[in-house]
Amino acid sequence: MSETEQGAGAAAGRPIRVLLVDDGEVFRTTLTKVLQRRGMLVAAAGSGEEGIAYLVANDCDVVVLDLKMPGLDGIATLERMREVRSTTRVVLLTGHGSVEAGLQAIRGLAFDFLHKPVEIDWLVDVIKAAAQNRRELELPEGAP
Amino acid sequence: MSKATPAHTVHDRYRSMFRHLVQRMVLVSLLPLVAIGGINFYIFFRHNRAVVVEQHANFLRYHRESLSAFLNNLATEVATLAHQYSLAELEAGDLERAFQVIRQQEGVFTDVGIINSSGQHLMYIGPYDLAQRNYREADWFKQVVDQGLFISDMFLGFRAEPHFVIAVKRVEGNDFWILRATVNTDYFSKLVDAVSSGRTGETFIINSTGVFQTKTRFGGAILTPSGYPNLAFHDGIQVHEVNWNGRRYLCTATWLDNPRWLLIYRQEFADVYAPLWRASASGIALFLLGAIVATALAIVVARRQVRIVHKADREKEALTQELLVTGRTAAVGELSAGVAHEINNPLATIDTLQTWIRDLASESAVSAEDLIEILDSARKIGEQVERCKTITLGLLKFSRRVETSPEEIDLNEILEELSTMARARARVEGATIATELGDVPLILASPLYVQQIVVNLVNNALDAVAGRPQARVTIRSHRRNTAVCVDVIDNGCGIAPDNLSRIFTPFFTTKPVGQGTGLGLAICYGLVKKLGGTIQVNSTLGQGTTFSVVLPAVPPAPAAEGDV
Numbered sequence: 001m002s003e004t005e006q007g008a009g010a011a012a013g014r015p016i017r018v019l020l021v022d023d024g025e026v027f028r029t030t031l032t033k034v035l036q037r038r039g040m041l042v043a044a045a046g047s048g049e050e051g052i053a054y055l056v057a058n059d060c061d062v063v064v065l066d067l068k069m070p071g072l073d074g075i076a077t078l079e080r081m082r083e084v085r086s087t088t089r090v091v092l093l094t095g096h097g098s099v100e101a102g103l104q105a106i107r108g109l110a111f112d113f114l115h116k117p118v119e120i121d122w123l124v125d126v127i128k129a130a131a132q133n134r135r136e137l138e139l140p141e142g143a144p
Numbered sequence: 145m146s147k148a149t150p151a152h153t154v155h156d157r158y159r160s161m162f163r164h165l166v167q168r169m170v171l172v173s174l175l176p177l178v179a180i181g182g183i184n185f186y187i188f189f190r191h192n193r194a195v196v197v198e199q200h201a202n203f204l205r206y207h208r209e210s211l212s213a214f215l216n217n218l219a220t221e222v223a224t225l226a227h228q229y230s231l232a233e234l235e236a237g238d239l240e241r242a243f244q245v246i247r248q249q250e251g252v253f254t255d256v257g258i259i260n261s262s263g264q265h266l267m268y269i270g271p272y273d274l275a276q277r278n279y280r281e282a283d284w285f286k287q288v289v290d291q292g293l294f295i296s297d298m299f300l301g302f303r304a305e306p307h308f309v310i311a312v313k314r315v316e317g318n319d320f321w322i323l324r325a326t327v328n329t330d331y332f333s334k335l336v337d338a339v340s341s342g343r344t345g346e347t348f349i350i351n352s353t354g355v356f357q358t359k360t361r362f363g364g365a366i367l368t369p370s371g372y373p374n375l376a377f378h379d380g381i382q383v384h385e386v387n388w389n390g391r392r393y394l395c396t397a398t399w400l401d402n403p404r405w406l407l408i409y410r411q412e413f414a415d416v417y418a419p420l421w422r423a424s425a426s427g428i429a430l431f432l433l434g435a436i437v438a439t440a441l442a443i444v445v446a447r448r449q450v451r452i453v454h455k456a457d458r459e460k461e462a463l464t465q466e467l468l469v470t471g472r473t474a475a476v477g478e479l480s481a482g483v484a485h486e487i488n489n490p491l492a493t494i495d496t497l498q499t500w501i502r503d504l505a506s507e508s509a510v511s512a513e514d515l516i517e518i519l520d521s522a523r524k525i526g527e528q529v530e531r532c533k534t535i536t537l538g539l540l541k542f543s544r545r546v547e548t549s550p551e552e553i554d555l556n557e558i559l560e561e562l563s564t565m566a567r568a569r570a571r572v573e574g575a576t577i578a579t580e581l582g583d584v585p586l587i588l589a590s591p592l593y594v595q596q597i598v599v600n601l602v603n604n605a606l607d608a609v610a611g612r613p614q615a616r617v618t619i620r621s622h623r624r625n626t627a628v629c630v631d632v633i634d635n636g637c638g639i640a641p642d643n644l645s646r647i648f649t650p651f652f653t654t655k656p657v658g659q660g661t662g663l664g665l666a667i668c669y670g671l672v673k674k675l676g677g678t679i680q681v682n683s684t685l686g687q688g689t690t691f692s693v694v695l696p697a698v699p700p701a702p703a704a705e706g707d708v
Contacts, residue, residue, distance in 0.1 A: 026524050027493040030500050037503050068485060068572055095485035095492070095572075116492035120499040 021051035048077030089130035169442035575615035608636025
């Protein structure tokens, strides 16, 4: 199954570029490896500031962003990222669901909103859908 | 629970409530009764007095007529005697005969005598030795010479006994002589006081200077001053209330024409109104019965009311207890937000690690390198599980506190547990929790209550620092004299001075609708009071707030022998 998905990712032209922002080191490094194994190009950042710095320098299809972090928190990071890369899709991850975070997602700033612990297959599906969404939006511009 | 309040105080409170209720109800029901009774009695009294006065007046009017007629008759008798006979005839024996007749018939006259124009006693018939007396200087002698007929006041005279005389002047030729008769004092006194009513009713006479002219039965010897205050002449009948020897009398008085004597009928007030009192007795009995019934009813009603209040109090107490539980649930809920985060994060990591293990294991040939990585991942899973365990253990310890009865507790132990939980929430909020636990004595309190007080304060502190830079909440314990003090210090938004006085009021909150119940601090306040402590707040707007709870320490055990 992961083989076909990897194939599908490759078939779309180029691999999906993912930025993973989370303060949990073990979670971050392991998820990076898991996603890489599924054919994605994964960059990782340990804080909101780091993530924004990365985005300023590099384009990215999907950001997987932890909502609660020390320093710049998820919501502030999300807003800054939208300013830096307006088409980059952001998937929010959180350890405790709050109404506020849900509202931010609905307001359209985030592509989706997932609760920890999230099933990896589901997360992969959401990342793919987000990337697909972004490419569909960009295609009309690059098509002619 | 009313454990913190001594039982006897509560009991006293209901007892005094009962007493007040009874007093008020009795007062309310008896006041109209007293008012109506009083008014009725007053009207009855007035009416009765009018009736009595009228009776006395009628009697006196009649009595005056008969006394006047009596005195008139006596005067006529003496005058007839003087004019029927010449001096010579009288001296010859007619006087003696005539006097015998009058005296035997009536017993009215004590003696009789003839006095010549120079005042010398010519003839005397009677029990006293007065034959040689000369009356030239006597007042009555001058009066009768002047007026022809004279009835004297009561006087002592030569016989040195109270008496009064009726004297008539008879002119014979160029000279005149006087016929004088003495009225029997006892007879006259009895005649005056012949009719009386009640126990103390009596009739007597005083002269125009207020001196008793007749004997009295209840105070006042003949020829002594009566002290009667109203001696001005008047027509008809007058009614006065007069004090004699500390007793109050109802006096009815009327003047006689000749002599000018005041005829008085007097009766003691108590006696006058005796029939009234007797008549009132049934009314008073009725009133007393009413009072007893009213009091009994008041007691029944008051007892019921107090029981209702008691029940309401118990229900309120139960409600408060329920509120405590609710408040506790809310406080634990607030903290559990942090707990969820603290558990969900390791779970997410575990999930990722196990996916990675599966990824590696699903390869056709697992390399030695892969195996090492698999083992490393398994170890990391173990670490994450440990992290979860720490959290759940803390939560369990925290929520296991259910004991509401007081016991000797180490405050620091509770603060330690609590700060573990609070740290979980603080991490989520981006705040830090610091503890500064000093050496404190044991306190006698319910662990649940103490925990709830501090949890509420810490939750509030975390709310106050949320979203602020260097957010920090410090939980500090220290000894203060014989008490233990817990400070919860934050560097948050502070409390507006206007709100400071209201923060302990139930349902007062500055949090958005749906986020604060406004019960946290009210519950804190109630619990601190229940534990016999105090709670204080110090706050600077924009700089932070310090809540200080002071709880009494367990008094040092006197000579605890077993302790080492």
